[in-house]
Amino acid sequence: MDRRTFLMAACAGTAALTLGSVSAAGAAPARSDAALLRTWFRSTFRSIEAMTTDFGLVTDKIDVSRGAPVPSVQTSPTNIGCGLWATAAAGGLGVIGRDTMERRLTRTVAAVERLERAHGFWFNWYDAHDGSLLTAWPETGDTVRPFLSSVDNAWLVTGLRIAADAAPALRPRVAKLLADADWSYYYTPYDPADPVAGPGQLRGGYWPDKPGKGEPTVHHYGALNTEPRMASYLGIADGSIPADHYWHLFRTMLPGMGQEQDPAGAYATIDGVRVWQGHYTYRGRRLIPTWGGSMFEALMVPLFVPEPQWSPRSWGLTHSRFVRSQIEHGMDEAGYGYWGFSPANIPEGGYREYGVDAIGMQEEGYHSLGVVTPHASFLALPYARSEAIANLRALDRDFGAYDDTYGFRDSVNVATGRVSDFVLALDQGMVAAALAQQLSAGLLQRPFRTGGFAAKVRPLLEEERFSI
Numbered sequence: 001m002d003r004r005t006f007l008m009a010a011c012a013g014t015a016a017l018t019l020g021s022v023s024a025a026g027a028a029p030a031r032s033d034a035a036l037l038r039t040w041f042r043s044t045f046r047s048i049e050a051m052t053t054d055f056g057l058v059t060d061k062i063d064v065s066r067g068a069p070v071p072s073v074q075t076s077p078t079n080i081g082c083g084l085w086a087t088a089a090a091g092g093l094g095v096i097g098r099d100t101m102e103r104r105l106t107r108t109v110a111a112v113e114r115l116e117r118a119h120g121f122w123f124n125w126y127d128a129h130d131g132s133l134l135t136a137w138p139e140t141g142d143t144v145r146p147f148l149s150s151v152d153n154a155w156l157v158t159g160l161r162i163a164a165d166a167a168p169a170l171r172p173r174v175a176k177l178l179a180d181a182d183w184s185y186y187y188t189p190y191d192p193a194d195p196v197a198g199p200g201q202l203r204g205g206y207w208p209d210k211p212g213k214g215e216p217t218v219h220h221y222g223a224l225n226t227e228p229r230m231a232s233y234l235g236i237a238d239g240s241i242p243a244d245h246y247w248h249l250f251r252t253m254l255p256g257m258g259q260e261q262d263p264a265g266a267y268a269t270i271d272g273v274r275v276w277q278g279h280y281t282y283r284g285r286r287l288i289p290t291w292g293g294s295m296f297e298a299l300m301v302p303l304f305v306p307e308p309q310w311s312p313r314s315w316g317l318t319h320s321r322f323v324r325s326q327i328e329h330g331m332d333e334a335g336y337g338y339w340g341f342s343p344a345n346i347p348e349g350g351y352r353e354y355g356v357d358a359i360g361m362q363e364e365g366y367h368s369l370g371v372v373t374p375h376a377s378f379l380a381l382p383y384a385r386s387e388a389i390a391n392l393r394a395l396d397r398d399f400g401a402y403d404d405t406y407g408f409r410d411s412v413n414v415a416t417g418r419v420s421d422f423v424l425a426l427d428q429g430m431v432a433a434a435l436a437q438q439l440s441a442g443l444l445q446r447p448f449r450t451g452g453f454a455a456k457v458r459p460l461l462e463e464e465r466f467s468i
């Protein structure tokens with residue numbers, strides 16, 4: 001199957017999944033939980049609606065501290081993707097009618113068709129109100145150099161594929177949009193003679209204002225257990241990058257290299273590639289670290305790709321252990337009494353990465369700093385449902401972190417009691433997807449569970465043998 005044929009097939013939709021096709025981790029919640037989760041979904045989706053402009057794009061965030069929500073000017077490919085899958089989820093759950101869902105998805109796809117692109121991909125920042133390319137940051141006037149991000153484009157492509165699955169009339173338009181999104185643009189082929197220069201990995205991105213492909217980022221995305229693996233899966237699935245790219249990603253860096261802890265493990269040869277199957281140990285628990293130790297690095301991708309079901313003894317184990325480690329860090333090690341740490345709005349203003357330093361490879365790491373991020377608990381629902389719900393209830397009860405109109409605020413400083421004034425599209429998008437998965441197992445996973453995506457990606461995950 002050539003790449004264009006794959007894209008048409010990928011947008012052709014699939015039959016509805018039965019609950020029997022997913023593991024207990026995605027099973028329907030108890031009736032009492034389901035009512036609460038549906039309430040939380042409705043309020044979360046209202047925040048997405050409040051962030052959506054008349055042009056059809058979801059803004060980066062809204063300030064909900066002043067009564068009427070105040071949206072930002074800017075949006076990104078990730079934010080747009082979040083809006084698409086949240087709308088598809090709302091339609092699938094009956095929160096909005098099917099006609100309304102299709103109308104809104106069509107409006108957003110029409111807006112995406114009008115956005116300026118380069119090399120088949122979308123730039124990192126646009127004005128959400130008219131779709132113009134941002135060259136100055138709205139809040140400061142600082143120059144913005146237009147950039148093509150591999151990971152951000154992956155989340156927009158994910159949203160577009162979900163939209164095409166939810167609204168069949170959009171399939172030809174989405175296929176046409178995706179036909180030019182060739183992931184080999186970001187890929188540096190593997191060079192066994194010089195694996196540093198030729199690592200077989202994806203670049204972080206390009207500034208396309210230079211001749212040829214543009215100016216690349218210095219770094220590649222080398223860590224496997226991070227959110228850029230969605231771009232890796234998409235490229236492998238459509239054939240634009242080779243399948244062995246998956247095996248050139250790092251479970252950990254090699255022993256003796258600068259990283260958070262010296263890993264244990266062993267080499268294994270898989271599909272002809274010598275793979276260092278390293279792992280970290282945290283509180284006696286073996287797992288595959290993320291780059292910074294945050295929840296969304298590990299658990300945003302399985303909202304859409306059923307990694308725990310396709311790889312229960314590898315991905316399924318490490319995801320579950322990652323959640324358990326976050327819980328124990330917050331409740332026991334740090335003694336906050338609350339848990340869940342992931343990049344989010346700083347309660348006092350601004351944005352930064354939060355995480356559990358010991359389960360991330362980066363030596364400086366992401367630290368929790370007493371800031372709990374509600375979307376992290378939603379990501380944990382498939383692995384620790386009762387504890388995640390209890391944690392969210394406590395954040396609402398003790399800090400007023402939940403708003404009946406717009407859902408959970410973005411973050412809470414549990415030491416000071418300061419709650420963020422903002423909700424962010426990225427984090428609300430993860431919350432919406434996590435709740436959709438709990439309320440209707442597989443609803444947003446349909447484009448990735450069958451067809452070319454499953455045929456190319458599932459065998460890799462089934463071959464995976466983490467040393468955990």
